[in-house]
Amino acid sequence: MSKDLILSFKHAISKAFAELYDHELPFESVKIEKTNPSFEGSFTFVVFPYLRVTKSKPEATAEAIGEHVLSSMDEVKATNVVKGFLNFEITDQYWIAYMSGLLRSERLGKPTATPEKIMVEYSSPNTNKPLHLGHVRNNLLGFSISQILSYYGHDVIKANLINDRGIHICKSMLAYNLFANEETPETNGTKGDHLVGKYYVEFDKAYRQEQSDLIDSGKTEEEAKLQSKLMADARDMLTKWEQGDDETLALWNKLNGWVYEGFETSYTRMGVDFDTYYKESNTYLLGKKMVQDGLEKGIFFKKEDGSIWVDLTDYGLDQKLLLRADGTSVYMTQDIGTADLKYKDYAMDRSIYVVGNEQEYHFKVLKLILKKLGQPYAEGVQHMSYGMVELPSGKLKTREGKVVDADDLMDEMHATAKERTEEQGKTDGLAKESMQELFETLGLGALKYFLLKVDPTKRILFNPADSIDFQGNTGTFIQYTHARGQSILRSSAITPSVAEHVELNGYEQNLIAHFFQFDDVLKEAAQQMSPALIAQHLYDTAKNYNSFYNQCPILKAENEDIIGLRLALTQVTVTMLQTCGNLLGMAMPDKM
RNA sequence: GGUCCAAUAGCUCAACUGGAUAGAGCAGCUGCCUUCUAAGCAGCAGGUUUCAGGUUCGAGUCCUGAUUGGAUCACCA
Known part of the structure; x- marks a missing residue:
């Protein structure tokens, strides 16, 4: 349901080109971007690349396409043009229907159409x-x-x-x-x-x-x-x-x-x-036969001493040894x-x-x-x-003792989490056992987020002298937001719900538009194999929610429709944090 | 030496793969707890995106060259 909005934009813009400029623009090639937060609107179409086709100024082109799309799409409330940027504002109705769907859906994020x-x-x-x-x-x-x-x-x-x-x-x-x-x-x-x-x-x-x-x-x-x-x-x-x-x-x-x-x-x-599990002791002999076969087929060659090699100079690489002269692998x-x-x-x-x-x-x-x-x-x-x-x-070098041991590190993270929690006097009313569990969740959560939030292809500099943070862009921040949301859901007698005709304020709309991004994030993260993208989305979710939380009373909102909506936003936030946390292997505490 | 990768705020990282005024956190400074969790929120300050050219409507992002750092080019795994 949700992704159809982007598709509608693509079709509408393609149609606008056909009707306004008699130009065939395949809808697949239309690029719809997220609007930069400092401008009005949620989605943006950049017209610069098409000026040669439209033979008019950027503003005029954007205006014309904007008008055309506005009249053909019910979901579009208004458009605005800044230079060559055509920004679309979406109706509350659309966001509300989308939000309502999210609240009812079993899972967040669309799975791939072709599983492997x-x-x-x-x-x-x-x-x-x-x-x-x-x-x-x-x-x-x-x-x-x-x-x-x-x-x-x-x-x-x-x-x-x-x-x-x-x-x-x-x-x-x-x-x-x-x-x-x-x-x-x-x-x-x-x-x-x-x-x-x-x-x-x-x-x-x-x-x-x-x-x-x-x-x-x-x-x-x-x-x-x-x-x-x-x-x-x-x-x-x-x-x-x-x-x-x-x-x-x-x-x-x-x-x-x-x-x-x-x-x-x-x-x-x-x-x-x-x-x-595979063990090398079981597999180290298996390659030999394949190398022998390759030799017989002339794919590999033998040197005078009896060692077997592959020649990769055609690919700009060297020769590579495959089997030693003594036959060992x-x-x-x-x-x-x-x-x-x-x-x-x-x-x-x-x-x-x-x-x-x-x-x-x-x-x-x-x-x-x-x-x-x-x-x-x-x-x-x-x-x-x-x-x-x-x-x-x-x-890191084990032999020289220049190493950060995994078990020691986890112990340290646990200890630091304990220290920070006690500093803040947040251990009241917790059983000893669940306290231990909480320290473990917080300590490991901070560690995991710290390591997964950076682009996997980049190296990480770890300085044992400064401990891993529990404030700011950290696992703790995510977990805290989750516990906060859960706390509200627990203490409310009202069920989260999305009434048909509520009006959305800016904070509410931002949150929903942010949820909307998750399909893309999941897809990108899967294609690029990058947990960092999930971590970034997690951080933005928490950031958006906290901002909303501070500005908008939830349980004491003006009427039940708004309370229901804000609880629904809280509910979906919590689910989003859990879902993404799970993708990073991070546990989310209900209280902290 | 050949090949490959990186360089963004004092520090650690972002920037939707060519789009708007380059964003966060930490550290520094200012405000906000008598209202749902202040591990939070709002704000100030901090930048010639290593340097020099080029490509085009438009470059942190693409191309060329340079500088610096790293990896690799093992009969180690």
């Missing part, structure tokens, strides 16, 4: 260390994008590809054997992923000590590297792992098990989840195999990889290789590339 099956892979952690702030951004983005695509009407499968094998986990295993004295998460009271991460750092420490000892005893840096016993032992462990050595596998299983438990706790707390080999396995499992239309922009080259190459292999799913491979999270001192 889409896999979204995100998180994809290594099992040698706990999650940090970079992973938090990845997890929140991946989850939110999944929510958005799913709400938009697609069939979404959330996947996590766990990098559970390789030299990195062997380092933790080796250090555990050397230094741990059989300690476990239970005996130590530490989360499993943190315990394993501790030994990853221990390895690095011991390795550096070994290196400096070797250099002190007169070796060069290169010699020291080659003579490292620790590194040799780690590699040896990897070989044993690949050979299926029982003892090594047992240790590997034990440590990884701890890590999974730790991750699961963090995921649950963050509010993200997955429909399916590399990252690309695994990803080729995993892509194929995913498709065999789900036969999806699109496969989205939520991975940092440092891997843009890798995914460009992956897609080209799959195309060369003639895989039907190659075209659907899509890298959702996002910017890194950086500290003032630069990139």
Whole structure:
């Protein structure tokens, strides 16, 4: 119903061109924009591009088209012209009917007409260390994008590809054997992923000590590297792992098990989840056969040493290694195999990889290789590339301890939320349990909004010295507005309703016109895979509502029609905040 | 060095993909709680959109060049 208004404009303007200027302007190409807030009206048509057709001045053209549209569309109350801008003002009747529809509708936002099956892979952690702030951004983005695509009407499968094998986990295993004295998460009271991460750092420490000892005893840096016993032992462990050595596998299983438990706790707390898991230990061999097949078909080539390569110089890229001379697989080999396995499992239309922009080259190459292999799913491979999270001192680096730990950060956010709430004396009348829940909701809400409101493609600078805000353009502001709206709905005996002939003031009309934008926002957010657009809409919703709230008494309005209308505005605002909050994975408290 | 990306208020970010007077928040300053939640609202101040050219009715947005910062070009993942 609602979107027909824009369509009507397009047809009316197209018709005006035909009748006034004898010019055929396809209605699809008519651009209707939102009117800049400093001018009267809700929708704008810019005539500048058509002056060649109309052969008259901008003002005259706009006036003429305006008159024509005004007489053909009941929804248009008035028009005004500023230079080449033709602004349309909409009748209260239209807004009221639209609002009435919103209040009755089951869901806000129009789903897509052509649903697809889409896999979204995100998180994809290594099992040698706990999650940090970079992973938090990845997890929140991946989850939110999944929510958005799913709400938009697609069939979404959330996947996590766990990098559970390789030299990195062997380092933790080796250090555990050397230094741990059989300690476990239970005996130590530490989360499993943190315990394993501790030994990853221990390895690095011991390795550096070994290196400096070797250099002190007169070796060069290169010699020291080659003579490292620790590194040799780690590699040896990897070989044993690949050979299926029982003892090594047992240790590997034990440590990884701890890590999974730790991750699961963090995921649950963050509010993200997955429909399916892939483990690299199961998929790393799959790509080999595809590479061999490609070699036989002449798509790839073999070098003298027996290694297999793909030549991408035709695409302006280099040659890329696909299989080592000793037959072991590399990252690309695994990803080729995993892509194929995913498709065999789900036969999806699109496969989205939520991975940092440092891997843009890798995914460009992956897609080209799959195309060369003639895989039907190659075209659907899509890298959702996002910017890194950086500290003032630069990139996050686990080994150097330059890292913001995910669990610590969530603890801090919880603690800050508690502090702020107590400062304001808002803990009265809350049970201890629901207080804990509220602090968690507020702390995590602030964190999620902070990370999701910025354009995913841009990098984020995080300064641990200034804490994440709870005031202004923040998650807290959104949550506060929600709690405020809920409070009013709770305390009213009157049911929200939209009477047919109420008059709208500017605040009310702004709010409705803002609701009107949501269809577009949802569509754009789904197409661009940008939770930031949802966050922006969320902020504007809260901003508009608060402004309205401050100017217009709701429960004490002049008559029941106005009370009903303002309650209806409150109701739809609350629903909008919940809906969009949900798309960002943010919980909305009823009281705060 | 090749390729790609970014640069907007003191700080952190917007700007509907070429439209009107570049907008928010934080920080600073002024007002508003005896009325539905002041984690709020209203306002002041803050800008040569890194620089130099170009394209056109019109450029933060497009093209060229420069400067600065980042990523990548691994038999790491």
